Each structure stands twice: as structure tokens, then as C-alpha cells.
Amino acid sequence: MxxxxxxxxxxxxxxxxxxxxxxxxxxxxxxxxxxxxxxxxxxxxxxxxxxxxxxxxxxxxxxxxxxxxxxxxxxxxxxxxxxxxxxxxxxxxxxxxxxxxxxxxxxxxQGAVTVDVSDHFVVLGYTPGRTEPMVDELLADHARKVVLCAWDDVPAHPMPDRDVLFVRGDLTDDDVLRRAGVQRAHSILIDARDDNEALAVAVTADHVASNAHMVVALRDITRAQRMRYVDEKLQCVQWHSPRMITEELKDPGISEVYTELMSHGGADTYSVRLPESLGAVPVEHCQTVLGRTYGATMLAARAGDALLVNPDWKSDIPATSVIYYVGSRRLTPAELAKTLRTTS
Missing domain, CATH: 1.10.287.70 (Helix Hairpins)
Structure with missing residues (x-):
């Protein structure tokens, strides 16, 4: 009954x-x-x-x-x-x-809607267990909406518990990308299943998008030059570096900074240990000496087991701490100690 x-x-x-x-x-x-x-x-x-x-x-x-x-x-x-x-x-x-x-x-x-947002992040492609942490990073700033656009083999919204809009379809179809608001997006991530697919999606996304910053995750980063045939402003990031991918989406150009710092020549990253005889050194004094004398910038300091990234200028660095800095050459402990003592 x-x-x-x-x-x-x-x-x-x-x-x-x-x-x-x-x-x-x-x-x-x-x-x-x-x-x-x-x-x-x-x-x-x-x-x-x-x-x-x-x-x-x-x-x-x-x-x-x-x-x-x-x-x-x-x-x-x-x-x-x-x-x-x-x-x-x-x-x-x-x-x-x-x-x-x-x-x-x-x-x-089911991803059958047309989103009505602008200045948002669009993630083209979904990989279980990989896409979720990247989306969480994008949502952490609470600055922009996130739209996930996946292929038809994703039957339903894979992240219904998150504040993420979902569109499903052929990622090489103009209409599908327009439903995801690619033409109004702030940044677009192409996170395809392989590099050949990434190229096909990039061609379509570049055609639909107007001024969006486009990031392509590549397994073989040597293909970056071919990707730039699509758009010379397109930014390619190593597929195995999801954290760098999300940072590039939020702050366009930052992956180039990381790449430059990790490359030999120009400004490189170095470390130097402060001699015990110096005692505690004010961060402000250390930053000033590095900048004015050597054109360098301190990034972090390690005191024992504690790593202080961008330490407070009003704090002190204990003796024997290791300083990490960006500069044009490597400094010796004696050289840095002498400059710190003689510069007020």
C-alpha cells in the first residue's frame, strides 16, 4: 500500500x-x-x-x-x-x-547549468585526490569563486560539500567553456589527463577567454614552448607541483619568480651561518646590511629547529642561526659578521 x-x-x-x-x-x-x-x-x-x-x-x-x-x-x-x-x-x-x-x-x-559569475577561477579537468587540495587552496583566500569544469566521465559534482560551481561536458567545446564562464574568468587552470589533451583544451580556452590568465599543468615541461604557440602569455607549470600551480593562479607570474630563483645565474638563493661571537642580531639590522651593502634580501632564518620565514623586523636572530637570502653571490660567515659589526 x-x-x-x-x-x-x-x-x-x-x-x-x-x-x-x-x-x-x-x-x-x-x-x-x-x-x-x-x-x-x-x-x-x-x-x-x-x-x-x-x-x-x-x-x-x-x-x-x-x-x-x-x-x-x-x-x-x-x-x-x-x-x-x-x-x-x-x-x-x-x-x-x-x-x-x-x-x-x-x-x-549534474553540471548542466550555466554559471553566472565573473572574475573567478576556472579549473578545467578533474583528477580525484589531486583537484580537491588545489581547490581548497583557491578557496582559502575567500577572494574569488571557483568553477570546476570536468569531462563527461565525471557523472556528478565531485565536491558537493565545497563552495564550488560545477559544469560538465566536452572541454574542447566552446559552449561548455562558456557555460563555465571562461570568457569572464580571472584565471584558468588547464589540468588535463595528458599533455596532448592539455594542448587541445588550451586552444579552445584561448579562443573563448578574453583577458584571463591561463595556466597549463604539464607533465613534460619541455613542451612549454609549444604551448606558447597558442598564446605567448600562457604560463606552463610542472604538473607535479600543485602548490605552485595554485599560487600562479592567484598571483600571476609568481612561478617565473620561483623558476628564476632555482636557476643558476642572476639572483640565486644562498645560506650563511651567523658566527657565535656576534650574539643576537636584530632582524632590521641584518636586512638593512644585506640590502645596502650586498644588494641581497633575507628570506628566512633557522634558529635551532625553528624556521622563521620573513621574520619580524622587530625581532632578533640568535647567534649561530642560518640565514637564507637572495643575492648575486655567496657570502662567507666572516664577511657578513665583519659588515654587521662595522655598520650601525
Whole structure:
């Protein structure tokens, strides 16, 4: 019996339209008014046109202010019919709303919607266990929305618990990328299943996007030059460096800074240990000496097991600490100690 009722309700709910509650309300109104006129005594206030519509609304909606009510037993029976009809009409309204909400949620979960956002991040491609941490990094700043656009083999939204919009389809199709808002995006990540696919997606994304910063994750970084045939401003990042990928998306150009620092020549990263004889050295003094004397910048200091990245200028660096800095050449401990002592 329960199964039959469930099936009947599902069938009725699927056929409910916005006209249904209107027809129910109208039918009950025009049927109950003459019945109320027959049931109530002659001259009763409740059957007057200026009164009955008010009585009908408050009774059918089950608000029931009680300012107007039938005085006869037959009139109360008609009132019960009004209440039942009102409940039936309201039920159809709620059923219709529930159906619409369910359909909308289903479309969102299936990636069939067109997103209405701009200046957002678009991630083209989904890899289980890899994409989630990158999306979390993008969401951590709370600065921009994130849209995940995946291939058709992803059947439903893979991250429904996160504040991520989802679009699904062929990533080499202009219409699919437009549904993901690629043309209005701040940054676009192409994280494909292989480098050949990445090239195909990059061609389409470059065609659709206007001024978005485009980042391509490559397994073979030597293909970066070929990728730039698509767009010379396109930025390629090693696929195995997801943290650098997300930083490049948020701050365009930062991967080039990292690459330059890790390359030989120009400004390189070095380390030097402070002699014990110096004692504690103020960070401000150390930064000033490095900058003015050697054109270098201190990045971090290691005191024992503690690594202090970008240490506070008002703090001190203990003796024997290791300083990490960016400069044009390597400094010896004696050279740095002498400069720190003689420079005030």
C-alpha cells in the first residue's frame, strides 16, 4: 500500500503546474460562496461580496483570524470544505516548489547549468585526490569563486560539500567553456589527463577567454614552448607541483619568480651561518646590511629547529642561526659578521 501511495504521489507531483493551485482556489471559492449563501441565514454578513473574499482567504490559508465566521451548522460544514480546499491548493504549491528545487539541484549536481559569475577561477579537468587540495587552496583566500569544469566521465559534482560551481561536458567545446564562464574568468587552470589533451583544451580556452590568465599543468615541461604557440602569455607549470600551480593562479607570474630563483645565474638563493661571537642580531639590522651593502634580501632564518620565514623586523636572530637570502653571490660567515659589526 505504501508503495502504491508513493508512486501515485510521484506521478501527481510530476504533473503539477502553477495553474493547478489557481484552479483549486478558484473552484473552491466559486463553489463555496453560493453554498454558504444557502446555508447561512438571510442577510448574513459573511456572504456579502466585500466580506466573503476576506473570509475565504483567511480560512483557506488556515490563518483563521475569527473576525468573520459562519453562524449556522451548515455554514460551518461549508467552512470545512473551504479549509480542505485551501490545504489542497497549498499542498500543490509546495509540491510544485519542491519539484522545481529538486530539478534545479539535480541540474547543478549534474553540471548542466550555466554559471553566472565573473572574475573567478576556472579549473578545467578533474583528477580525484589531486583537484580537491588545489581547490581548497583557491578557496582559502575567500577572494574569488571557483568553477570546476570536468569531462563527461565525471557523472556528478565531485565536491558537493565545497563552495564550488560545477559544469560538465566536452572541454574542447566552446559552449561548455562558456557555460563555465571562461570568457569572464580571472584565471584558468588547464589540468588535463595528458599533455596532448592539455594542448587541445588550451586552444579552445584561448579562443573563448578574453583577458584571463591561463595556466597549463604539464607533465613534460619541455613542451612549454609549444604551448606558447597558442598564446605567448600562457604560463606552463610542472604538473607535479600543485602548490605552485595554485599560487600562479592567484598571483600571476609568481612561478617565473620561483623558476628564476632555482636557476643558476642572476639572483640565486644562498645560506650563511651567523658566527657565535656576534650574539643576537636584530632582524632590521641584518636586512638593512644585506640590502645596502650586498644588494641581497633575507628570506628566512633557522634558529635551532625553528624556521622563521620573513621574520619580524622587530625581532632578533640568535647567534649561530642560518640565514637564507637572495643575492648575486655567496657570502662567507666572516664577511657578513665583519659588515654587521662595522655598520650601525
Amino acid at each position: 505504501l508503495v502504491l501511495v508513493t508512486r501515485l504521489w510521484a506521478r501527481v507531483r510530476g504533473r503539477v503546474s502553477w495553474w493547478t493551485p489557481a484552479l483549486v482556489f478558484g473552484g473552491v471559492f466559486f463553489a463555496s460562496w453560493p453554498l454558504m449563501a444557502l446555508a447561512e441565514p438571510s442577510g448574513s454578513e459573511i456572504v456579502r461580496p466585500e466580506t466573503y473574499w476576506w473570509y475565504f482567504v483567511v480560512t483557506a490559508s488556515t490563518v483563521g483570524y475569527g473576525d468573520v465566521s459562519p453562524s449556522s451548522a451548515a455554514g460551518r460544514v461549508v467552512g470545512v470544505l473551504v479549509i480542505v480546499g485551501g490545504i489542497a491548493a497549498l499542498t500543490t504549491v509546495f509540491a510544485r516548489l519542491a519539484t522545481l528545487l529538486e530539478q534545479a539541484r539535480g541540474r547543478r549536481m
